[in-house]
Amino acid sequence: MNGLILAARREVMTRIRTRAFVIGLIFTSVLVGAVSFAPKVLDRPDTYTLGTLGTQRLPLRAAAPDATFEWRTFPNEAAARQAVLDGDVDAVLAGGTTVLTNGEIDDRLGVLLQSADREAKLAAAGVSIPPLRMESIGADAHDQTARTGLAVVLVVVLFMMLIGQAGMVAMGVVEEKSSRIVEILLATLRPWQLFGGKIVGLGAVGLINLVTNLAVGLAASTASGVAGDFPPGMPGLVAGVLVWFVLGYAFYATLAGAMASLVSRQEEVNSVLTPLIMVIMVSYFLAFYATNAPTGTLATVMSYVPPFSSIVMPVRTAATEVPLWQVVLSMVAMAAAVLAALAFGAKVYQRAVLRTGARVKLRDVVRVR
Numbered sequence: 001m002n003g004l005i006l007a008a009r010r011e012v013m014t015r016i017r018t019r020a021f022v023i024g025l026i027f028t029s030v031l032v033g034a035v036s037f038a039p040k041v042l043d044r045p046d047t048y049t050l051g052t053l054g055t056q057r058l059p060l061r062a063a064a065p066d067a068t069f070e071w072r073t074f075p076n077e078a079a080a081r082q083a084v085l086d087g088d089v090d091a092v093l094a095g096g097t098t099v100l101t102n103g104e105i106d107d108r109l110g111v112l113l114q115s116a117d118r119e120a121k122l123a124a125a126g127v128s129i130p131p132l133r134m135e136s137i138g139a140d141a142h143d144q145t146a147r148t149g150l151a152v153v154l155v156v157v158l159f160m161m162l163i164g165q166a167g168m169v170a171m172g173v174v175e176e177k178s179s180r181i182v183e184i185l186l187a188t189l190r191p192w193q194l195f196g197g198k199i200v201g202l203g204a205v206g207l208i209n210l211v212t213n214l215a216v217g218l219a220a221s222t223a224s225g226v227a228g229d230f231p232p233g234m235p236g237l238v239a240g241v242l243v244w245f246v247l248g249y250a251f252y253a254t255l256a257g258a259m260a261s262l263v264s265r266q267e268e269v270n271s272v273l274t275p276l277i278m279v280i281m282v283s284y285f286l287a288f289y290a291t292n293a294p295t296g297t298l299a300t301v302m303s304y305v306p307p308f309s310s311i312v313m314p315v316r317t318a319a320t321e322v323p324l325w326q327v328v329l330s331m332v333a334m335a336a337a338v339l340a341a342l343a344f345g346a347k348v349y350q351r352a353v354l355r356t357g358a359r360v361k362l363r364d365v366v367r368v369r
Contacts, residue, residue: 003189007197008204011172015205025209032213033220048109051092053080058093058113151291151319154241157213158311159284161245163277165206166252170260170269172198173353178264182353191350199253203246210245214238240327241314247331248310250338252276258345261352262360272359279307287311294319304330306337 015021047068050057057071072089074080080092084102090109092100099105099113173195176182185194218238259272286308290299294316303313303326313330316322344366351365 003193004196004200007185007189007194008201009197011198011201012204015202016208021205025212028209028213029216032217048091048106049089051080051083051089053077053092053094060113148291148319150237151294151315152288154315154318155284155287155291155311157210158241158245158248158314159280159287161206161210162248162252162311163280165202165249166256166276166280167269167273168205169198169202169253170256170273171266172202173257173260173349174263174266174269177261177353177356178266180356186354191353192346195257195346195349195353199250199257203249203253206245206249207242210242214241237318240317243331244310244314244334247334247338248307251307251310251334251341252280254338254341254345258348258352259362261349262362262365264356264359268359283308283311287315290315291319294322304333306334309334 047070048060049070049072050060051072051074053074053076060067060069072083074083074092077094080089080094081100083089084092084100087102090101091105091113093113094100099110105113176185182194189197218234255276256273259276260269262272263269286299286302290296290303290312293299299312299316302308303316303322309330313322313327317327348362348365352360
């Protein structure tokens with residue numbers, strides 16, 4: 001175990017001291033911060049589409065001259081409700097007493113409707129008027145929009161981190177093999193210690209990147225006020241993303257390192273990693289599908305199937321409420337897949353890393369001896 005720790009420490013110290021790592025970390029942090037703060041900077045005047053049902057239009061423009069209001073008239077309540085659920089209108093004023101919305105109404109729009117309605121009725125009757133009753137006829141659309149946005153961001157972040165870190169492990173293995181440094185290292189370390197140390201060390205580097213970007217993103221979102229739109233349970237979601245990254249990284253990095261040990265030149269790395277990259281790409285597209293249909297059959301099933309679950313399940317938990325037992329079951333299945341990948345990858349690495357020259361065939365390595 002001491003050998004593995006030493007190998008891991010070597011990888012961490014070697015990577016974080018490079019100029020490429022520092023520049024890359026600064027660049028991604030600035031990019032994440034800019035994206036998180038962009039809604040505040042690019043905020044434009046509000047535009048609302050409203051409907052009426054047997055009610056006069058309210059004088060909202062006078063109360064909010066910087067906003068734009070479009071009014072539509074509906075013949076009956078059924079048509080009005082359907083328009084609200086379809087997202088054609090933000091709200092419908094029904095009968096002068098009720099506002100129909102799809103989930104929680106926009107804060108500013110709610111205040112404008114209440115104040116404009118009160119002023120109009122007081123001016124007409126000169127008496128005390130009860131406030132409008134807000135009636136939600138659908139799910140919280142505002143919360144769902146925020147969840148979908150978070151899910152899309154998670155897809156991109158996890159995909160880039162997993163494919164980048166797996167590629168880094170593969171290139172590191174080939175670099176040591178082609179320069180024959182691996183022969184020197186294996187004189188004092190066992191193959192599984194060197195291989196495991198590389199995976200753990202580069203995984204720690206990946207976690208540094210991920211945690212830094214998450215921290216910058218959350219800080220920028222809080223400063224810009226965007227964090228107020230986040231759905232409840234953000235701490236648990238962030239913790240879950242870190243766990244899923246570790247599981248996904250352990251699986252893909254182990255197999256990437258094992259496949260890379262079959263070749264001796266960096267030019268050949270892409271050819272041996274093609275099947276693994278295809279699996280990551282399929283996971284990426286499945287996760288993107290899950291952002292729009294998190295409760296669909298395909299997304300639900302694939303969130304249990306390793307290694308696709310390492311991206312699909314965290315995206316599902318961001319896009320919708322997922323029972324804890326489902327998340328735990330998916331994690332257990334993914335952990336089992338990681339153990340299988342570690343056993344397979346360690347065997348391939350041990351048998352192939354010292355064989356230089358022509359590309360080693362996988363079937364020759366895994367053949368029982």
